[in-house]
Amino acid sequence: MNLSEVQFGIREKAPVYKIELEKFNLSGVSLFIKRDDLIHPQISGNKWYKLKYNLIEAAAKDYNTLLTFGGAYSNHIYATAAAGAIAGFKTIGIIRGEEHLPLNHTLDFAVSKGMKIYYLNRGDYRKKNDPEFLNNLKNNFGNFYLVPEGGTNQLAVKGCEEIIQNINIEFDSIVVPVGTGGTISGIIKGLKNQNNKKAIGIVVLKNAGFLEQKVSELINGTTANKNSYNWEIIFDYHFGGYAKFNYVLLEFINEFKEKTDIQLDPVYTGKMMFGTFDLIRKGYFKSGSSILIIHTGGLQGIYGFKERFGEKLLNI
């Protein structure tokens, strides 16, 4: 199996645009956005980078099935179903919670790509990393290549190092949303030896203090040596927790879309952009500095968001 960007139809160079808004003239910063949401219609944003070396590894080891875990609206499930189908893998998605019919947009798409969907109650779902539990899954499903929940493992980190390759603008800070921490870990590693550049992660979950340690481990293997890299995780913009939101956030997403024509999602990129604007307002970034935002994609989630909360919430 020959797995390359070309085979998947991945656009190798995501466009980088300057965001021109009057308020930045006042604060003296320049803001750029790398549109990784545009690299593929289905395997969008960071999920391509996270899957890439896992797919290569699975193919090299002659697996024919990928198994992974996710929530019912998961961008990762969506991307894995799409990428698995293109690469010729069978895919199995283990979904947290109960079955709801008709299937939501995300799961309906996954099934249309051939993914077999199974549901686990929240208690059992917590065992998703237990070796014994995974062995039982193998007894049920046959042998499979395991892609962990959210796709985060060392191969995902390796792929995410490539997010910041070939960027032809100068930047001082790079901002990315943080869920499991895989994406920012790759970016931090990719910035190695460029200590003048700082990676900033905006966390989208509540009570996520564990992420500092987790990111340290993902960067360094087992030893947490924060000093050799320049990064910070910011916990102030989760809006109540994962996939929680309020009208301030939705208004912000709508206004941003009106002014820039760039769509953000309420789970990840909306919170990141809101946080970035707030940090700019508070003077977190030095005047004259240049900030690069990574649009990590995830726009498929908006359909599920509308299904749950009504069309009127987001005028998209």
Ligand SMILES: *Cc1c(COP(=O)(O)O)cnc(C)c1O
């Ligand atoms: C999954 C996802 C993230 C979080 O990435 P992690 O590697 O889990 O931190 C950020 N943005 C979007 C759009 C995502 O789908």
